[in-house]
Amino acid sequence: MALDPDRTNVIIETGTNVGTTAIIIAQAVIDSGRDAVVYTVELDDEIYAEACRRFELAGVAAVVRPQLGDSTEFLERIVPQIEEIAIAFLDGNHLHDHVVREFELIVDRMRPDGVVLFDNTALIAEGDEDPRVHGALRTIMSRFGGNLINLPFCSWYTPGMAVWQRQAFDDMTPPVPGSFVSGSSASVRPLS
Numbered sequence: 001m002a003l004d005p006d007r008t009n010v011i012i013e014t015g016t017n018v019g020t021t022a023i024i025i026a027q028a029v030i031d032s033g034r035d036a037v038v039y040t041v042e043l044d045d046e047i048y049a050e051a052c053r054r055f056e057l058a059g060v061a062a063v064v065r066p067q068l069g070d071s072t073e074f075l076e077r078i079v080p081q082i083e084e085i086a087i088a089f090l091d092g093n094h095l096h097d098h099v100v101r102e103f104e105l106i107v108d109r110m111r112p113d114g115v116v117l118f119d120n121t122a123l124i125a126e127g128d129e130d131p132r133v134h135g136a137l138r139t140i141m142s143r144f145g146g147n148l149i150n151l152p153f154c155s156w157y158t159p160g161m162a163v164w165q166r167q168a169f170d171d172m173t174p175p176v177p178g179s180f181v182s183g184s185s186a187s188v189r190p191l192s
């Protein structure tokens, strides 16, 4: 997807940790020359303080809007004020109900070609253990539909990253000429 040249693009991350991904996204925004803000929310106040320090050090503080608190409370407050979300990375509390609740809170504001990213998607739960992100993706697909690509060999333990998008690749009209690489749609397979 592309950042829209005609508006302020909103990017949301839940689970800032020390800001590594937020810094990478913010630097990409700066490099793109497009107008965007990166909201990122962290529950732990010491980790939050360290992330804020790193945003300053990395020179991306003007683009990042760090928030301290629980991600669902943050999303309940901020999402109604946002017209459209371009990218969301749900990477805070990875328990099933929390991930599904975060998704519920953002899904109606996602751009049709916007993407929701998930980390740690592999099934690690045994027996009655919480099915975590893997189970949340099953719930999300059954309740909300859309398109999901799971990349099982990406990321550190727990492995797996996934990308959700409402709009199918074949239905997309590039908002900006040349902003998409041509090619066939990726096949969408069930999570194993």
Ligand SMILES: C[S@@+](CC[C@H](N)C(=O)[O-])C[C@H]1O[C@@H](n2cnc3c(N)ncnc32)[C@H](O)[C@@H]1O
Pocket (backbone or CB within 6 Å): 013, 014, 015, 016, 017, 018, 019, 020, 021, 022, 041, 042, 043, 044, 047, 069, 070, 071, 072, 091, 092, 093
């Ligand atoms: C896997 S780390 C995030 C890594 C980060 N997204 C990155 O890619 O650099 C998860 C973080 O989420 C935070 N967290 C856990 N539950 C949360 C909640 N309910 N709201 C906000 N942050 C939460 C944890 O304190 C931890 O720092």
